[in-house]
Amino acid sequence: MDTLIGKGEKRIDAYDKVTGKGLYASDFDNQFPNMAHIKAKRSPYAHANIKRLDTTKAKALEGVLYILTGNEPGIDWDQYPKASVLATDRALWAGQTIALVAAETEEIAEQAVELIEVDYEVLPHVLNYEEAMKPDPVAVIDPEYETRDQGFMDRPADRATNRVSPNVVGAFYMNAGDVEQKLREADITEEGEFWVGKKTASPLECANAICRYDNDGGITMWSNGAGVHGVIKQGICRILGMPESRVRVIQPYMGGSFGSRLNPYIEILTALMCLKAKRTVRFRFSRKEVFCSAPSNWPCQTKVKLGAKKDGTIIANDYYLCEEIGAALNNTFFSGRLSSSGAAPVYRWAEKGQPSNIRMDTYAVATNTVPAAEYRGLGCPEAEFGIECLVNKLADDLGMSPVEIRMKNIIDAGERDCYGELITSSGLKKCLQAVADAVRVEEKPEQDMGVWKKGRGVAVGGKQNTPLGRSEAEVWYNSDGTIELFISCDENGMGVTTAMTQIVANEFGVPITDVKTTKGDTAITPYDNYSASSRTTYNTGNAVLAACHDCIDKLKEEIARHFGLHVSKVEIEGKKAYLKGSYVQEVDIPSLFVPVGMFTQGNWGLQKGSPVKGHGLYCPAPIHQWDKNGLSDRVWNWFQYSAAAVEVAVNEETGQVKVLKVASSADTGNPINPKLVEGQIEGGVHMAIGFSTMEEHLYNERGEIANCNFSDYRLPGVLDMPKNDDVYAFINPDPLPDGPFGAKGMAESITIPVGPAIAEAIYQAVGVRVTGYPMTAERILALIQEKKAKEANQ
Numbered sequence: 001m002d003t004l005i006g007k008g009e010k011r012i013d014a015y016d017k018v019t020g021k022g023l024y025a026s027d028f029d030n031q032f033p034n035m036a037h038i039k040a041k042r043s044p045y046a047h048a049n050i051k052r053l054d055t056t057k058a059k060a061l062e063g064v065l066y067i068l069t070g071n072e073p074g075i076d077w078d079q080y081p082k083a084s085v086l087a088t089d090r091a092l093w094a095g096q097t098i099a100l101v102a103a104e105t106e107e108i109a110e111q112a113v114e115l116i117e118v119d120y121e122v123l124p125h126v127l128n129y130e131e132a133m134k135p136d137p138v139a140v141i142d143p144e145y146e147t148r149d150q151g152f153m154d155r156p157a158d159r160a161t162n163r164v165s166p167n168v169v170g171a172f173y174m175n176a177g178d179v180e181q182k183l184r185e186a187d188i189t190e191e192g193e194f195w196v197g198k199k200t201a202s203p204l205e206c207a208n209a210i211c212r213y214d215n216d217g218g219i220t221m222w223s224n225g226a227g228v229h230g231v232i233k234q235g236i237c238r239i240l241g242m243p244e245s246r247v248r249v250i251q252p253y254m255g256g257s258f259g260s261r262l263n264p265y266i267e268i269l270t271a272l273m274c275l276k277a278k279r280t281v282r283f284r285f286s287r288k289e290v291f292c293s294a295p296s297n298w299p300c301q302t303k304v305k306l307g308a309k310k311d312g313t314i315i316a317n318d319y320y321l322c323e324e325i326g327a328a329l330n331n332t333f334f335s336g337r338l339s340s341s342g343a344a345p346v347y348r349w350a351e352k353g354q355p356s357n358i359r360m361d362t363y364a365v366a367t368n369t370v371p372a373a374e375y376r377g378l379g380c381p382e383a384e385f386g387i388e389c390l391v392n393k394l395a396d397d398l399g400m401s402p403v404e405i406r407m408k409n410i411i412d413a414g415e416r417d418c419y420g421e422l423i424t425s426s427g428l429k430k431c432l433q434a435v436a437d438a439v440r441v442e443e444k445p446e447q448d449m450g451v452w453k454k455g456r457g458v459a460v461g462g463k464q465n466t467p468l469g470r471s472e473a474e475v476w477y478n479s480d481g482t483i484e485l486f487i488s489c490d491e492n493g494m495g496v497t498t499a500m501t502q503i504v505a506n507e508f509g510v511p512i513t514d515v516k517t518t519k520g521d522t523a524i525t526p527y528d529n530y531s532a533s534s535r536t537t538y539n540t541g542n543a544v545l546a547a548c549h550d551c552i553d554k555l556k557e558e559i560a561r562h563f564g565l566h567v568s569k570v571e572i573e574g575k576k577a578y579l580k581g582s583y584v585q586e587v588d589i590p591s592l593f594v595p596v597g598m599f600t601q602g603n604w605g606l607q608k609g610s611p612v613k614g615h616g617l618y619c620p621a622p623i624h625q626w627d628k629n630g631l632s633d634r635v636w637n638w639f640q641y642s643a644a645a646v647e648v649a650v651n652e653e654t655g656q657v658k659v660l661k662v663a664s665s666a667d668t669g670n671p672i673n674p675k676l677v678e679g680q681i682e683g684g685v686h687m688a689i690g691f692s693t694m695e696e697h698l699y700n701e702r703g704e705i706a707n708c709n710f711s712d713y714r715l716p717g718v719l720d721m722p723k724n725d726d727v728y729a730f731i732n733p734d735p736l737p738d739g740p741f742g743a744k745g746m747a748e749s750i751t752i753p754v755g756p757a758i759a760e761a762i763y764q765a766v767g768v769r770v771t772g773y774p775m776t777a778e779r780i781l782a783l784i785q786e787k788k789a790k791e792a793n794q
Contacts, residue, residue, distance in 0.1 A: 004506040005741045008675030011498045012517065013253070013491075024253045025208040025224040026284060032210065036065055038273055038283035039109035041099040041116045042293065043091035046125035046368035046703020047139050050089055050098065050118060058101060058115040063108035065277040067116075068100040068269070075239060075272070085268055091120070092141060092327040093368050094704040095292030100269055102277045125368035125703045129301050129322045132167040132365045140166045141366035142329055169329055170364035172337040174630030176418045177350065177357030182316035186307030190394045194386030195772035196755075197696035198299045198324065200291050201375050202715060205255020207266045207285040207294055211274035218246030219274050224254045226261045226490045227530025228520050230469070235264045236271045247271075251520030257492040258687075259374030260295050262532055291708035295373030296697070299324040300339050300382035306390050309351075312398055312405040314391070317349045321362040321383055328371035337362065338466075339379030342752065343387060344417045345462035345639040346428065347409045356418035360630065368703055374532055376687065377748045380463045381755060385773065388459040388756030393769065402458050402760065403436045410460070413734060419626075419635045425744065427667030427734035428641035432460055434730040435645035438663035451652045454660070455765030458645040461752025464636035465745065467620035469529035471539040473547040475504060476611035477555055479593035481575035483508055484611070485517040485547075486524060489540040490531035494747060495676035499537060500544050502672055503740060507548035509573035526615070534640055534745025535620075537672060541740035542618035551614025555589070558606050562592055638736055641667040642749035644685070648761040655781025657762060659689050659722050662754070665730035669744035674731055677746065681729040684750025690716040692755035692773045 016022030029035065055067045070088035087096045099116050103109035124138040131137060145166045183189060209223040219242075225232050228249040236247050254261070270283040285294065300323050307316035323339045340362040349356040395405040411417060413426045436442065436458055445454040474486040485504050491497045497517055505512040518524060528540060552572055559577050560567040569580040577587050593606040606612070626632040647661040664685045671677045694714035700706045707713045721727075735742030759770040768783035 004502050004512060005672055006670065006674060007502070009498060009502055009512050009673055011495050011676070012501055012512070013497060017253070022253045024205055024255050025210065025222050026205060028210050028222045028252065029282065032212065032280045034280065035210070036102045036104060036277060036279045036281045037106045037109045038100055038102050038270065038281055039106065039113050040097045040289070041101070041113045041118070043087060043094055043096045043098055044702060044704060045091060045120055045122050046094045046127065047123040048091045048120040049123060050087060050091060051121050052117070052119040053098065054117040055099060057117070058112040061108065061112050061115060063104040064112050065102045065104070065279060066273060067112070068273055068276065069098070072272070085265060090143060093370055094702060095289070095370055096327070097269070097293065100273060102273045102279070102281050126167070127367055127369055127699055127703055129324050129365050129367065132367045133165045133322060135165055137165055137167055139368060141327060141368060142166065142169055164363065165365065167366045168363050169325065169366050172340060172360065172362045172630060174358070174360040174419070176629065176631060177355050179316050179318050179357050179359045182357040183305065183307040183318065186315060187310045188394065188397065189305060189307045190390045190397070191305035192386060192390055192771060193301070193303050194389060195301045196299055196382035196385055197772070197774060198296050198369060199691050199695040199697065200294070200296050200713070201258040201260035202290070203256025203258060203260065206287060206290050207261065209267050209270040210280065210282045211270045212280040213274050213278050216246065218242070218248070219271055220248040220250065221267060221271060222250050222252060223267050224252070224261060225264055225267050226257060226532070227528070228522050229488050229527045230529035231262065232264050232267045233522050235268060239268055240272060240275065248523045251490065254490065254492050257490070258376045259532065262374050262530060263295055265294065287710065288708045291713065292370060292705050294370070295328070295375070296326060296370050297375035298339055298372045298379040298382060300379055302383060302386040304386045304390050306394060308394055308398070310398070312395070312400050312408050313351055314347060314394070314409050315350055315357060317343065317358040319343050319358060319360050321360070323362065323364045323379055324367050324369070324372060325364050326367055326369040326371040328373065329366060339383040341464040341636060342380035342384040342462065344419055345423065345464065345641070346411065346460060348411050348415070349418055358418045369697070370705070376684070377463060377751050378533065380461065380748070381688070381752045384461050384752050385756050388461070388753060389759055389769070389771070392457065392459070392756065392760040401442050403432060403442060406432055406460055420631045420633045421635060422633070424638060425667070425669060425734045425736040426639070426641055427732040428460055428462065428643065430732035431641060431643035431665035431667055431730065432458070434665040434732055435643045435663035435728070438728040438730070439645035439647055439661050441645045445647060449649055452649040452658070453652055453765040454647060454649050455761040455763065456645065456647045457757040457760030457764060458643070459753035459756035459760065460641070460643045461749055462639050462641045463534070463749045463752060465535050465538065465638050465640065466533040467623055467637035468533070469535060469539055470617070470619040471528045471543040472526035473540065473543040473616045474526050475544070475547040475551040475614040475616070477551055478611045479590060479606065479608040481590045483510065483515045485515055485544065486526060487517065487519050487540055487544065488522070488525040488528035489519070489536045491519060492531065494680055495673065496531070496536045496540070499672040499676060500540060503541060503544050504548055507545065507552065534748045535637070537743050537745050538736070538739050539618055539620070541672070541743060543616040545616065545740045546618060547614045547616030549614070550616060551612055554614060555612045558612065559589070559592065562605065638744055640744060640746050640749040642746070642753055644753040644757045646754070646757045646761050648758060648765060650762055650765040650780060652766055652784060655777040655779070655784060657693055657758070657775060657777065657780060659758065661726040662689070662722055663728035663730070664750055664754070665732050666746040666750060668731055668733050668746040669736040669739045670733050670742035671731055672741065672743050677731055678729045680747045681750055682727060684747060685727065685754060686716065686721055688751040688754035689721065692758050693775050696774050
C-alpha cells in the first residue's frame with residue numbers, strides 16, 4: 001500500500017461537523033433534565049477592596065442551591081492561585097468572580113446574583129504597562145508583594161537585582177556577545193519603540209462545563225477545556241483533594257480555543273459547585289464573560305536597536321521587552337522568556353560563522369486587566385513585530401530588497417541561535433521566497449485606485465516549541481482485523497485527530513476508514529498533558545508511532561509463535577501476515593484469533609475478543625539550566641517558521657486599510673496531511689489580519705472593557721478579507737529529524753509575520769511608519785495628517 005503520509009485525507013470528523021450531528025460541550029445540556037445552573041457575580045471595578053459581601057437575600061431565594069465565595073473553607077488554594085478563580089478581600093480586575101450561585105434555573109441564578117450585596121472601596125488601577133512599570137505606581141497588583149522573594153531576576157552582578165516596579169512579577173535577561181561594541185562598529189543603526197494591544201480569543205463556542213455528581217461521590221465532567229488529564233483532572237484533584245479514581249473528564253468536540261482554554265478557570269469552579277450542591281451543574285460563559293473573565297493575549301511593548309553593515313549584515317540587537325500579563329500572578333517562570341524567545345530563532349545577529357550579539361532585557365508586568373495567557377503564538381507575534389518593522393526600515397534605508405536582507409541574515413539549519421541552541425530544521429528561506437514571488441513584493445504596484453494607494457510588504461517569523469508535556473497513545477488490533485486508536489490530545493479544530501489516525505493507518509497498511517479513534521476521556525484514553533505550543537503533531541504523533549510499533553511487534557510475536565518462526569520472518573500489512581521460510585506464505589490474521597472455549601482457551605495466543613494492545617509514550621528531553629547570561633545549549637525543543645507577504649490599499653483621506661492580497665508559507669517539517677496544513681495557514685492569516693488591523697480592548701473609567709461584545713469589538717468579516725483567489729498558502733518543509741516522519745507543528749507561527757508585513761505595506765503605500773497594532777483607520781489617518789503637517793512646514 002502506498003504511504004498515507006503527505007496525503008490530503010478527508011477529516012474523520014467532517015461528516016459530524018458538516019451535518020451538525022457532532023456533539024459539543026454545550027450540546028449535552030439536554031442530557032440532564034435535572035441540571036442546575038451556575039451564574040457569577042463579578043466585580044465592576046478594575047481594583048477594589050471588598051468591604052462587605054452579603055449573600056443572605058440570595059440564599060433565601062427559592063431555588064437557590066448553593067452560593068460559593070472566595071472564603072469557602074477546605075480548599076487547597078495554594079495549588080492554584082485563588083485570584084485567577086475567586087476574589088476574597090480584593091478584586092484585581094473588572095470581571096473577576098466575587099461569588100457564584102447554583103440554582104434550579106438560569107433565571108433564578110441570575111436573580112440571586114442581583115440580590116448579592118457587595119460594598120466596594122474603589123482603589124486606583126493601572127491598565128497599561130507604562131503606569132504599571134513606574135517605580136512607585138498608583139496601584140500594586142500582587143497581593144503578596146511585601147512577602148514575595150525579591151531576588152528572582154536572572155541578572156549578572158552588574159545588572160539590577162531588584163524589581164524595577166512592584167508590579168513586575170517575572171523577568172529574564174540574556175547577554176550574548178558584545179552588543180555595545182558591535183553597535184559602535186555598525187555602519188548604520190535603526191531603533192524604535194513598538195507596542196501591541198490587548199485582545200481576546202474569540203472562538204465560536206464560549207467556555208462551557210457540565211459536571212455530574214456520581215453515586216460514588218465522584219464527578220464526571222464534560223468540558224471544552226484543554227488537557228483532560230494534565231490540566232483539568234489534575235487541577236481538580238490537587239485543589240479539591242479528590243482521588244484521581246473519582247474524577248472523570250470527557251472532552252467532546254471543541255468550538256475553537258486558540259490557547260484561551262488552557263487554564264481551568266471554569267472547570268475548577270464547576271467541579272467545586274457540583275460537590276457542594278451534590279447535583280449535576282452547568283457553568284457556561286456568556287460572550288461578555290469571555291471578554292472580561294477569560295484569558296487574553298500577552299500584549300508586548302518593545303524597544304529595539306539594530307546595528308548593521310553596509311551590505312545589510314545585522315551584527316547586533318539591543319532588545320527590551322515588557323510583557324503585560326494582566327492580573328495573572330501565577331506561572332511567572334516563563335513570563336517574558338516565552339515572548340522574547342521570538343528574537344532568537346530567525347536571525348544570526350552577527351556575521352555568518354560568528355557568535356551572536358544580542359542583549360535581551362525582558363519583564364512581565366501585572367496590570368488591573370483580565371489575566372493573560374496563551375493565545376496563538378505565546379507572545380511571539382507581539383514580541384517580533386518591532387524587530388521585523390526595523391528590518392524592513394533597515395532594508396529601505398540601505399536601498400536593499402526586504403527579501404535580500406533577510407536571506408543574508410536568516411539562520412540556516414546546522415547553525416546555533418543566540419541562546420547557543422543547534423537549529424536542526426529551518427525552511428524559512430524557501431518560505432520567504434515563495435511569498436515574495438506570489439505577491440511580487442520587490443515590484444511597485446500600479447496606482448490605479450484614486451485616493452486608495454497600494455503598497456506591498458513582507459516579513460518572517462519564528463516560534464519556539466516548549467519541551468513540556470508527556471504524551472501517551474494506545475493502539476488495539478482487534479480479532480476481526482479492525483484497529484482502534486486511543487489518545488487524549490486536544491482537538492481544537494485543527495484536524496490533529498485525522499493526522500493521528502492517518503499515522504496508524506499508514507503503519508498498518510490499511511485505509512484510514514479502517515481505523516477508529518477515541519479521544520479525550522480520562523476513563524478510557526491514556527495520559528496527555530495538553531495541546532499547546534504547536535507540539536501535538538510532534539508529541540502525540542511520536543507517541544502514536546511508538547504505540548503502532550509496539551502493537552505490530554506483539555502481533556508479530558504471536559504469529560511467529562503460532563507458526564514456529566522467528567519474529568523477523570513475519571511481516572504485517574493490514575489483515576494479512578506474510579511469512580518467510582514457512583509452509584504457509586500468507587495468512588489472514590483474523591483467522592488466527594481462536595474463539596474462547598473449554599478446548600481452546602489458554603493464557604497465550606490470539607483469542608477472539610481480546611485485542612493485541614500496543615502502548616506508546618513520548619516526552620521531549622528536558623531543557624538545560626541557563627547560565628548567568630541566559631545562555632544554554634537547550635532552552636527550547638525546536639522551532640517553527642513562517643513568512644508572509646501582503647498587498648494593501650490605504651485610503652489617504654480616511655486612513656482605512658484594505659488587505660488586497662496575502663501569501664503565507666509555513667515550514668511544517670514533512671506534513672502528515674497537507675490539506676489540514678493549508679487550512680491552518682489560511683485560518684491563521686485571517687486571524688492575524690483581524691488582530692493586526694482591528695482587535696483591541698477599550699476601557700471605561702472604571703477599568704471595565706467597554707467593547708465586550710461582537711458588535712463593538714471589531715472582528716473581520718467576509719468583506720474585510722482578501723478574495724479567495726488572492727490568498728496564497730504554501731508549504732515549504734524542512735524535515736525535523738526527531739519528528740514523526742519528519743513532521744513538526746506550524747499553526748502559531750502563521751500569525752507572526754502578517755502584522756509587520758502589513759505595516760511595511762502601509763509605509764510603501766502612503767509613507768508613514770506604524771509602530772504598533774491594531775493599525776486602525778484612526779491611527780493611520782493621524783500618521784498621514786502628521787506627515788502632511790511636517791511636509792507643509794518644511
